[in-house]
Amino acid sequence: MCGIVGAVAQRAVSGILLEGLRRLEYRGYDSAGLAVFEGEQIHRLRRAGKVENLTHAEQETPLKGHSGIAHTRWATHGKPTENNAHPHMSGDDLAIVHNGIIENFEPLKHQLQQDGFVFTSDTDTEVIAHLVARAVNQGKNLQEAFLETVSQLEGAFALGVLHKDYPDQILASRKGSPLVVGIGIGENFIASDQMALLQVTDRFIYLEEGDFVQVTPDEVMIWDANLEIVDRPVKKFEHSLSAADKGEFRHFMMKEIYEQPEVVKATLQGRISDKHLLEQAFGSEAASVFDQTQHVQIIACGTSFHAGLVAKYWLEDLAGIPCSIEVASEYRYRKHVIPANTLFVTISQSGETADTLAALRAVKDKVLASLTVCNVPGSSLVRESDLCLMTNAGPEIGVASTKAFTTQLVALLMLTVALARRHGLTEQQETDIVEALHKLPGLLLAAVKLDKEIEILSQDFAEKNHSLFLGRGPLYPVAMEGALKLKEISYIHAEAYAAGELKHGPLALVDKEMPVVAVAPNNALLDKLKANLQEVKARGGELFVFAGADHVKPEDGLKVEQMPDVPEILEPIVYTIPLQLLSYHVAVLKGTDVDQPRNLAKSVTVE
Numbered sequence: 204m205c206g207i208v209g210a211v212a213q214r215a216v217s218g219i220l221l222e223g224l225r226r227l228e229y230r231g232y233d234s235a236g237l238a239v240f241e242g243e244q245i246h247r248l249r250r251a252g253k254v255e256n257l258t259h260a261e262q263e264t265p266l267k268g269h270s271g272i273a274h275t276r277w278a279t280h281g282k283p284t285e286n287n288a289h290p291h292m293s294g295d296d297l298a299i300v301h302n303g304i305i306e307n308f309e310p311l312k313h314q315l316q317q318d319g320f321v322f323t324s325d326t327d328t329e330v331i332a333h334l335v336a337r338a339v340n341q342g343k344n345l346q347e348a349f350l351e352t353v354s355q356l357e358g359a360f361a362l363g364v365l366h367k368d369y370p371d372q373i374l375a376s377r378k379g380s381p382l383v384v385g386i387g388i389g390e391n392f393i394a395s396d397q398m399a400l401l402q403v404t405d406r407f408i409y410l411e412e413g414d415f416v417q418v419t420p421d422e423v424m425i426w427d428a429n430l431e432i433v434d435r436p437v438k439k440f441e442h443s444l445s446a447a448d449k450g451e452f453r454h455f456m457m458k459e460i461y462e463q464p465e466v467v468k469a470t471l472q473g474r475i476s477d478k479h480l481l482e483q484a485f486g487s488e489a490a491s492v493f494d495q496t497q498h499v500q501i502i503a504c505g506t507s508f509h510a511g512l513v514a515k516y517w518l519e520d521l522a523g524i525p526c527s528i529e530v531a532s533e534y535r536y537r538k539h540v541i542p543a544n545t546l547f548v549t550i551s552q553s554g555e556t557a558d559t560l561a562a563l564r565a566v567k568d569k570v571l572a573s574l575t576v577c578n579v580p581g582s583s584l585v586r587e588s589d590l591c592l593m594t595n596a597g598p599e600i601g602v603a604s605t606k607a608f609t610t611q612l613v614a615l616l617m618l619t620v621a622l623a624r625r626h627g628l629t630e631q632q633e634t635d636i637v638e639a640l641h642k643l644p645g646l647l648l649a650a651v652k653l654d655k656e657i658e659i660l661s662q663d664f665a666e667k668n669h670s671l672f673l674g675r676g677p678l679y680p681v682a683m684e685g686a687l688k689l690k691e692i693s694y695i696h697a698e699a700y701a702a703g704e705l706k707h708g709p710l711a712l713v714d715k716e717m718p719v720v721a722v723a724p725n726n727a728l729l730d731k732l733k734a735n736l737q738e739v740k741a742r743g744g745e746l747f748v749f750a751g752a753d754h755v756k757p758e759d760g761l762k763v764e765q766m767p768d769v770p771e772i773l774e775p776i777v778y779t780i781p782l783q784l785l786s787y788h789v790a791v792l793k794g795t796d797v798d799q800p801r802n803l804a805k806s807v808t809v810e
């Protein structure tokens with residue numbers, strides 16, 4: 204996804220900007236550009252493709268100015284061409300970089316065209332440049348013009364602005380997309396994330412939603428969303444807490460479980476506004492693909508397959524679109540009937556999963572379009588799919604997937620909304636889902652806080668050799684994922700069943716040596732599930748139930764772990780957390796190699 208870097212200094216900044224862009228390359232992008240003051244003028248350079256192309260262009264015409272902004276773009280509006288690359292300018296006076304999506308760019312563009320502004324790109328971003336310029340032409344100072352512009356924008360954005368009459372100043376703002384301020388000595392910076400600036404500083408201000416900031420070499424002034432001047436703390440970046448470092452945690456897996464509230468926030472950033480999904484986040488061609496989609500085929504392996512199973516429930520329920528799902532290793536080796544207008548969705552943490560990639564290659568020419576939900580930018584699945592939605596979970600080191608799974612679910616829920624809004628999802632229903640998504644990081648945090656209680660619960664599993672996991676509806680795949688997690692890292696045999704299937708076989712196994720785990724949120728299927736739990740209890744089974752507040756009462760042979768109240772649509776995401784914690788603690792008690800369980804590899808690039 205695209206990245207922003209900006210610098211105001213007493214030395215040439217183009218090297219700092221280019222190095223910053225290189226450090227943001229991991230996010231994935233399709234073109235790059237920068238704008239730097241040269242004398243009294245703003246000089247702009249842009250290139251399609253890699254930052255390297257931009258670096259070569261800059262070497263041919265070196266830029267020596269002391270302030271500038273730069274950008275790597277991942278196209279949402281308009282093709283990934285040089286012409287659509289950022290920065291965008293209004294005349295020669297003003298340059299702007301933007302990360303995000305402006306939902307209402309069409310009416311704004313129309314107005315600006317009527318006022319005589321000529322557009323030179325297909326992006327939504329260009330309206331921002333002209334809006335600021337128009338307000339300046341009307342006599343406002345740059346700050347007033349920028350504030351007025353920001354107040355007109357709907358959607359998600361992080362912005363950086365450079366104006367010819369304010370040579371040592373960058374204005375910036377964020378709403379829905381990330382932005383940090385880097386603090387130097389006699390120089391200051393902005394960037395989409397701190398990684399871009401670690402070459403020049405380790406002190407950062409993390410801007411909050413709606414913040415507006417004026418950055419000069421000697422001063423950083425911040426206004427909050429109510430336009431009150433605010434003092435945000437400067438935090439020192441601890442190098443020791445890099446992605447490849449366990450920090451305070453004993454294992455990567457635990458670190459990654461705890462990261463989920465934050466990474467889910469990153470998955471949502473720039474993809475939802477206060478009330479709506481910003482579906483262009485799937486790519487500039489997404490709208491026309493979604494318009495034509497009449498069937499979804501999901502292909503994945505392992506944990507990603509479980510995420511796909513949840514998505515099938517969502518897609519058929521909310522969008523009313525038929526959805527088929529299959530593991531890649533089966534799908535790739537059989538003949539298939541592909542219905543007309545099939546959107547082919549692959550899910551993979553690494554983007555290199557061999558079977559999934561082979562399945563994509565086998566059907567690519569026979570489907571309407573392919574879309575991947577993936578965590579690694581630039582990976583094969585991302586490169587070879589027509590559309591993608593990155594999960595933004597950051598590097599996942601623990602072999603047993605945790606944060607990749609929950610962020611995949613978030614991405615798939617966004618896909619569901621994009622399709623469902625074409626098939627009868629009302630605006631109010633969409634708003635309800637989006638508002639629930641805004642609450643999701645907080646709910647995940649509440650679930651992670653059950654850690655200590657679940658650690659105690661895990662003692663009942665350490666001596667067992669077998670276990671059953673039960674769920675119903677979209678919680679059935681969550682039970683499957685819980686069973687997989689326990690198998691992977693504790694080596695305890697675990698099987699998951701749709702709770703209604705119990706009496707068709709597995710009940711024969713139940714006795715006091717067979718712990719039974721149930722995920723039982725307070726939804727329409729709870730009463731049915733409770734009946735299944737009684738079937739287990741009557742056979743002397745030991746039950747562990749994760750349930751909503753006071754809906755399942757503890758009794759003999761039935762331990763209840765009380766979960767936070769969760770909007771129904773989010774239950775599969777939040778109820779995953781206690782199952783991850785349970786597996787982790789059981790594995791620690793058993794003394795296994797939690798992060799690198801025997802016989803398993805992280806990125807399955809072979810058949």
Ligand code: HGA
Binds near residue numbers: 277
């Ligand atoms: N909408 C802008 C910026 C895209 C972006 O933030 N990508 O991650 C464009 O299409 O140029």
